[in-house]
Amino acid sequence: MVSTLSHIREIERVGMGAVSPRDAPVVQSWLRCLNDYKLDPTIAQEAYIVPELKLREHREQAEELIRIGRSGLETLFNQIAEQNYVLLLSDARGVTVDFMGDPTFDNQLRRAGLYLGSEWSESRAGTCAVGACLVSGEPVIIHQDDHFDTSHIGLTCTAAPVFDTLGDLTAVLDISQLRSPTAKASQQLALHLVASTARRIELANLMTRTRNDWVLRLARSPEFLDVDPDAAIALDGSGRITGMTHGGFGALARSMNLLGLSTRDFLGQPISQVFDIDIDDLPRFMRGRPNGERLIQARNGLVLFASAIAPAVNLRTPVAPEPRLPRALRDLSGGDVAMERVQARAAKLSARDIPILIQGETGSGKEFLARAIHDSCANPGSFVAVNCAAIPEHLIESELFGYAPGAFTGANPKGKRGLIEEASGGTLFLDEIGDMPLALQSRLLRVLAENEVQPVGALKARPVRLRVVSASHRDLAELVKEGRFRQDLYYRLNAATLSLPPLRDRTDLDWLIGQLIGRIEKENGEAYRLDKDARAALLAHAWPGNLRELANALRVAAALSDGGHITLDCLPDHIFTVSATTAAHDDGSLRRALSECGDNVSALARKLGVNRSTIHRRLKRLN
Ligand SMILES: Nc1ncnc2c1ncn2[C@@H]1O[C@H](COP(=O)(O)OP(=O)(O)OP(=O)(O)O)[C@@H](O)[C@H]1O
Numbered sequence: 001m002v003s004t005l006s007h008i009r010e011i012e013r014v015g016m017g018a019v020s021p022r023d024a025p026v027v028q029s030w031l032r033c034l035n036d037y038k039l040d041p042t043i044a045q046e047a048y049i050v051p052e053l054k055l056r057e058h059r060e061q062a063e064e065l066i067r068i069g070r071s072g073l074e075t076l077f078n079q080i081a082e083q084n085y086v087l088l089l090s091d092a093r094g095v096t097v098d099f100m101g102d103p104t105f106d107n108q109l110r111r112a113g114l115y116l117g118s119e120w121s122e123s124r125a126g127t128c129a130v131g132a133c134l135v136s137g138e139p140v141i142i143h144q145d146d147h148f149d150t151s152h153i154g155l156t157c158t159a160a161p162v163f164d165t166l167g168d169l170t171a172v173l174d175i176s177q178l179r180s181p182t183a184k185a186s187q188q189l190a191l192h193l194v195a196s197t198a199r200r201i202e203l204a205n206l207m208t209r210t211r212n213d214w215v216l217r218l219a220r221s222p223e224f225l226d227v228d229p230d231a232a233i234a235l236d237g238s239g240r241i242t243g244m245t246h247g248g249f250g251a252l253a254r255s256m257n258l259l260g261l262s263t264r265d266f267l268g269q270p271i272s273q274v275f276d277i278d279i280d281d282l283p284r285f286m287r288g289r290p291n292g293e294r295l296i297q298a299r300n301g302l303v304l305f306a307s308a309i310a311p312a313v314n315l316r317t318p319v320a321p322e323p324r325l326p327r328a329l330r331d332l333s334g335g336d337v338a339m340e341r342v343q344a345r346a347a348k349l350s351a352r353d354i355p356i357l358i359q360g361e362t363g364s365g366k367e368f369l370a371r372a373i374h375d376s377c378a379n380p381g382s383f384v385a386v387n388c389a390a391i392p393e394h395l396i397e398s399e400l401f402g403y404a405p406g407a408f409t410g411a412n413p414k415g416k417r418g419l420i421e422e423a424s425g426g427t428l429f430l431d432e433i434g435d436m437p438l439a440l441q442s443r444l445l446r447v448l449a450e451n452e453v454q455p456v457g458a459l460k461a462r463p464v465r466l467r468v469v470s471a472s473h474r475d476l477a478e479l480v481k482e483g484r485f486r487q488d489l490y491y492r493l494n495a496a497t498l499s500l501p502p503l504r505d506r507t508d509l510d511w512l513i514g515q516l517i518g519r520i521e522k523e524n525g526e527a528y529r530l531d532k533d534a535r536a537a538l539l540a541h542a543w544p545g546n547l548r549e550l551a552n553a554l555r556v557a558a559a560l561s562d563g564g565h566i567t568l569d570c571l572p573d574h575i576f577t578v579s580a581t582t583a584a585h586d587d588g589s590l591r592r593a594l595s596e597c598g599d600n601v602s603a604l605a606r607k608l609g610v611n612r613s614t615i616h617r618r619l620k621r622l623n
Pocket residue numbers: 331332333360361362363364365366367368369431473515516547548551
């Protein structure tokens with residue numbers, strides 16, 4: 001490795017105009033460091049890691065990008081496993097918002113700035129791959145003493161830009177090593193990998209953001225059309241360009257023989273202006289036709305292979321727009337069908353003052369949903385939660401209905417407003433309504449029917465305006481049959497029932513884990529990463545305690561993690577104990593269990609304490 005002194009001398013010579021054998025991007029960056037940022041090569045500065053709070057802000061702003069980029073990062077990380085590479089995803093300000101590296105080297109990586117929160121803008125860190133890439137918008141290798149600051153001359157870093165669909169540089173993907181061979185050419189493969197991953201992230205971003213548009217993928221060779229196209233362009237229902245990947249921009253600029261254009265110059269332009277097709281031709285470029293036949297020609301004669309993906313919604317047949325969910329209800333699920341139904345119904349119901357009953361197992365999120373319904377209302381007022389199972393029976397009446405002055409001995413002489421009155425103008429959430437004593441059920445019925453409450457010992461009833469949301473993990477219809485719940489109250493409460501699926505049946509468990517980790521990160525002001533095995537164990541568990549159990553398991557895991565890295569060791573032991581339900585996960589044991597129950601799905605469901613649909617679904621999955 002070069003000496004610090006000779007490195008400084010070389011930079012000074014370049015600053016004075018000497019010709020350098022180094023690559024042009026390196027020389028240009030050195031000159032920027034000297035002339036624009038006034039950095040001094042003789043002053044070495046350690047890598048800078050932004051404070052926790054700042055990092056949280058950066059991560060929140062890049063949340064969508066991190067989510068979309070994750071699978072690209074994971075695939076790349078697996079490709080380079082065992083080679084001591086580190087992956088950094090930085091935002092447009094050069095702050096590392098996502099990171100993957102071998103935790104064995106955590107301390108060294110953190111010290112070198114190859115870590116979550118490190119800032120690699122050129123003005124702060126001097127010549128570095130992320131910084132140079134942010135300035136030039138081009139992939140770049142900054143190898144060892146290409147770095148400006150002598151603190152970083154041991155590193156090799158290779159970065160590629162990620163552009164958003166409107167052509168703005170939104171992130172940089174970097175692959176780095178603490179130690180590497182001396183020859184810069186050793187990093188060519190890294191350059192190729194990082195550039196193709198950036199291209200894939202751009203494509204995933206385009207697909208996510210333009211669900212209602214056509215997407216035209218372009219490639220120079222038919223084999224790569226569907227798996228790894230060079231470019232993609234989004235088109236609206238009239239064939240106008242709405243967005244593109246950076247490769248898409250390149251293809252358009254080349255096909256117009258026009259350099260010096262920007263992505264924005266193409267936005268809104270009809271595709272027919274650039275290629276020999278218009279919107280009506282797109283169906284013939286859809287899958288099902290041999291790739292070799294799917295050719296389009298640019299106006300300048302350039303021929304490319306094209307594949308079209310139709311919009312999720314058919315733009316040709318006008319459909320009523322899907323009503324947008326109120327914000328509070330939007331974050332309840334990540335695409336689980338049963339939950340989406342609950343969310344859509346809850347959105348409609350929250351606009352009216354209809355009593356809502358939420359049914360669901362313990363910890364399945366009943367109160368969470370009740371609060372979201374409350375928060376979705378235009379004038380929510382206050383949210384008053386009453387757990388009918390937690391208040392002693394002799395207190396529940398005065399707690400709920402309040403009492404008049406001197407109502408009974410030992411009472412507050414001024415009387416007391418009850419929780420029902422407290423909730424007036426807002427939402428009264430009656431949790432575990434099935435535990436409400438029968439006598440009080442009829443008084444509650446009167447409140448609901450007549451919109452008035454009569455405090456204990458009061459002569460006159462007082463008017464109230466309430467939105468009542470009740471919840472129970474018990475089957476209220478069963479309680480009615482057993483005479484433990486009033487039928488008339490049941491009918492009034494269950495006009496609108498929302499049934500929450502248990503966690504073990506939810507298909508968006510992975511998303512929920514992400515949400516909960518995000519919440520814990522906010523609480524603790526620390527970032528966490530879940531490794532592959534820990535994630536797999538969490539996904540395989542049957543979660544008898546539902547979301548509460550999952551949230552607690554993640555809280556414990558976060559507390560036990562080292563440097564925010566959550567591994568199998570950090571998970572609570574009971575996750576690994578084989579319960580009856582989980583035992584029936586694998587093919588053999590599920591079939592055995594079923595045959596022990598005389599092939600009766602209902603009997604097996606009863607035995608395992610799950611829904612019949614759960615068994616049917618697992619059988620289907622195993623088949
Ligand atoms: N959609 C969700 N996203 C993230 N966290 C959630 C969600 N739903 C519930 N939670 C969390 O899960 C935990 C349990 O939720 P909640 O208390 O609402 O369940 P519950 O069904 O009312 O439980 P119980 O009936 O046993 O009191 C809480 O910590 C809550 O914040």
